[in-house]
Amino acid sequence: MIRRAKGTRDILPPESRLWAAVEEQARSVFGGLSYEEIRLPVMEPTELFVRGVGEGTDIVSKEMFTFPDRKGRSLTLRPEGTAGVARAFIEEGLFQRPQPVRLLYIGPMFRYEKMQRGRYRQFAQIGIELLGAATPQADVEVLMALHMFLEALGFDDLVIRLNNLGDPEDRPRFIAGLKRELASHKDELCSDCHRRWDENPLRLLDCKVPRCRELMLNTTPVAEVVSDEARAHVEEVSAGLTALGIPVQSAPRLVRGLDYYLRTAFEIVSPHLGEDTAIGGGGRYDRLISDLGGPQVPGIGFAIGEDRLIDVLPSGFRDRVLGVRPVVVLPAADGAETAAMKLARSLVEHGLEVRNEVTGRSLRAGLKWAAKVGARAVVILGPDELAVGEATVRDMDSGEQRRVELERVAEELTAQD
RNA sequence: GUGGGCGUAGCUCAGCUGGUAGAGCACAGGAUUGUGGCUCCUGUGGCCGUGGGUUCGAGUCCCAUCGCCCACCCCA
Numbered sequence: 001m002i003r004r005a006k007g008t009r010d011i012l013p014p015e016s017r018l019w020a021a022v023e024e025q026a027r028s029v030f031g032g033l034s035y036e037e038i039r040l041p042v043m044e045p046t047e048l049f050v051r052g053v054g055e056g057t058d059i060v061s062k063e064m065f066t067f068p069d070r071k072g073r074s075l076t077l078r079p080e081g082t083a084g085v086a087r088a089f090i091e092e093g094l095f096q097r098p099q100p101v102r103l104l105y106i107g108p109m110f111r112y113e114k115m116q117r118g119r120y121r122q123f124a125q126i127g128i129e130l131l132g133a134a135t136p137q138a139d140v141e142v143l144m145a146l147h148m149f150l151e152a153l154g155f156d157d158l159v160i161r162l163n164n165l166g167d168p169e170d171r172p173r174f175i176a177g178l179k180r181e182l183a184s185h186k187d188e189l190c191s192d193c194h195r196r197w198d199e200n201p202l203r204l205l206d207c208k209v210p211r212c213r214e215l216m217l218n219t220t221p222v223a224e225v226v227s228d229e230a231r232a233h234v235e236e237v238s239a240g241l242t243a244l245g246i247p248v249q250s251a252p253r254l255v256r257g258l259d260y261y262l263r264t265a266f267e268i269v270s271p272h273l274g275e276d277t278a279i280g281g282g283g284r285y286d287r288l289i290s291d292l293g294g295p296q297v298p299g300i301g302f303a304i305g306e307d308r309l310i311d312v313l314p315s316g317f318r319d320r321v322l323g324v325r326p327v328v329v330l331p332a333a334d335g336a337e338t339a340a341m342k343l344a345r346s347l348v349e350h351g352l353e354v355r356n357e358v359t360g361r362s363l364r365a366g367l368k369w370a371a372k373v374g375a376r377a378v379v380i381l382g383p384d385e386l387a388v389g390e391a392t393v394r395d396m397d398s399g400e401q402r403r404v405e406l407e408r409v410a411e412e413l414t415a416q417d
Numbered sequence: 418g419u420g421g422g423c424g425u426a427g428c429u430c431a432g433c434u435g436g437u438a439g440a441g442c443a444c445a446g447g448a449u450u451g452u453g454g455c456u457c458c459u460g461u462g463g464c465c466g467u468g469g470g471u472u473c474g475a476g477u478c479c480c481a482u483c484g485c486c487c488a489c490c491c492c493a
Contacts, residue, residue, distance in 0.1 A: 003466095003484075058491060062418085080493085113491075114418075125493065257492060267493095281493070305493035332451070365446075367453040372444095375453095382451060396453070 007113070007121025014322055018310050019124075021321040022153065023106055026126050029149040033141065035104040035128045040084045042108060046074040052083035052292055054259025056200045063111040065121075077110035080258065081127045081303055082285065083292075089131055090294035099132030099297075106306075118308055126309075127282070129301035134286060136236035139264045140244070142300050143237070146268055146280060147246050149304075154314030155270050155279075160241060161251035162266045164234035165202075166226030168287065174225045175201045181219045188215065205253040221252035230263050237264055260285040264300065273312050280304035325376040326355040327413055332363040333383040340381050343391065343409060347379075350410040371396060379409055 004010060011019060027037065046066050053060050065077040078084055085103055088094070094101050106126045113121060128145060130138050143160055150158055166174065178201060182189070186197070189204075193212050196203045205216050223231065241248045256265050261283035268280050282302025289297045327347060331340035344354045355373055357366050363382065370378045380392040380401075391409050394401035404412045 006484075063491085109493080111492080115485080116487085116491095119492075123493070278493075303493065308493065362446095363451050364449075364453080369453085371453040378453085380452080384451080392451090394452075399453085401452085 005121075007115055009120060009122075015310075017321050017324075018313065018318065019306070021317070022306065022310060022313070023126070025152055026104065026106060026149060029152050030104045030128050030145055033102065033145050035102040035130075035145070038085060038088065038103045038105050039107070040081075040088055040105065041078075042110070043075045043077050044084055044087065046076040048083050048087050048292070049076055049079060052086060052260065052288060053080065057257055057259055059111060059257060063113055065110045065112055079111045080109055081105050081107075081125055082129060082258075082260070082288070082299075082301055085129050085131075085301075086285075086288050086292055086294070086299070089289060089297070090292060095132065095289075095295050095297055100138065101131045103129045103131070105129075118311055120307060124306035125303040126306050127301055127303035129299055131289070131299040132297050133300075134298040136233050136240060138298075139233075139237040139284060139300050140240035142282070142302065143241055143266065144244060144246065146282075146302055146304070150268065150270075150279065153309075154317040156314075157270055157272055158268055159247045159249050159271060160266055160268050161249050161254055161278075162234065162238055162241075162264070163251045163254035164223035164226055164230060165255070165262050165265045165283070166222055166230045167262050170222075170226045170230065171202070174222050177225060178204065178219055182215060185215050202255050206255040216253055223250075223252060226263075233263050256281060256283060258283075260288040260291070262286060266302070268302075270312070277308070277312070279309055279312070324353060325374050326353045328355050328357060328366070328370040328373070328375040328378045329381070330357045330361075330363070330366040330370065330378050331381045332366065333381060333386050336381040336383075336386050339386060339406070340379075343379060343381070343406060347410050347413065350414055352410065352413055367394075377413060379413075 046064070049064060050060055055061070059079045064079055067075060069075055085105065089101070104127070106124070108122050108124050110122050113119060115121070128142065130142050147158060147160070179197070182204070186194075188211055189197070190207065190212055193204055193207050196207075204212070205219075205222075207213060207216065223234065238248050238250075251267070254265055254267060256267075263284045263286070265283035266281060267278035269278050273279075280302050282300070284298070284300040286298035288299060289295065329340050329344045329347070331337050340356065344356050347354045355370075355375065357369065361369060363380065367378060375396050377396055378394045380394060382392065385391050385403065390403045390405050392401050393404050393409060393412055402412075
């Protein structure tokens, strides 16, 4: 048997309904703020991610699906969405449109990772990017959008964890200070931290090892070392969110896995799900476009892990989506097929979800089947009904049924809502 | 990348010290020829993950390999 590639999965009905509903909600909420969908290639030149995401990141150093095409060009399946958006922004001249530009993307990303529950090598992200606005208000809008979207799905205890990464110019000063503070305890750090010490010192902050964590708590937060402008920027973002009634929590050790973030960096969490499970995260990336050879255009955005989101979806939303029940149309007489099909067409046109019986089951077997597929009602077209142009409409919960003229079946079924 | 556990029907699993592959659920039909959910009967469904080895004989023992799960690591 041929099996799916490691780390991929098949999303079957009815689970797939949740995906469709979540994406529809995203288009609705983000669309309401004029974020319009951009559809990008899932493969890009490898160099885009090496330069965009950063060579020292885990993603680029060991998690990319990279392969040569038939002419020897190195391609990579996108491990995240922002780099591709930045590339398209430059290549398609989006900086010549009225600024800022608001974009939404939904789609699969790929990372060659060790498998674990809730983590896949192909996973989906929903993200937005706001390009061409450097103000704190831009950050506030993006975070508000994130909050609105998740609230629309029924999350009710969301907290934004916010950090200030400063500007790239602040980085060496901060890192030097951090190392100075940690120097006397360097031998107590874990082996990974020793590696990070030289390769990616910022990520020292992010270590999950308890002893390392303790040591980090005593270090000076990045936010206190950054330039006045950077500090004012993030403080204004925080104040703006608070003024909107969106809970914000300062997260001095929050560091994200992508090199391009500066100033604003954040995650959104739902505390009752556990503090380690961020639903989404993002930040500001004012140098990314220019680093990739484009104009100096600032940007901010986030990505939500759709797989994980669907895993933790509030039950209300879940039940609403999965609770939709079909109406079964059941021809139970010779020659009833056409009338049944016409009726099905009419019911669908009235917005009902119809499930036709097309296997020639007996009335009895048909009803049994209807119960199994969760039908809320069955429309029976037997010989008696057919003779007088009627149908029997049976409510599958109450068992009540009545004869209705064919033209009035849709009306009968939509009335009970 | 490191450590541990597990691979038998679509799903959950049983299968003893090696001797002709099983159950429940699910699916299909019927008992009830115009009425579902309960019950009962019948049926479909397997190269026992794959390859090699030991043996008269392997689902069972040995080796390898692939896959899945858990933890670490990392991360949306």
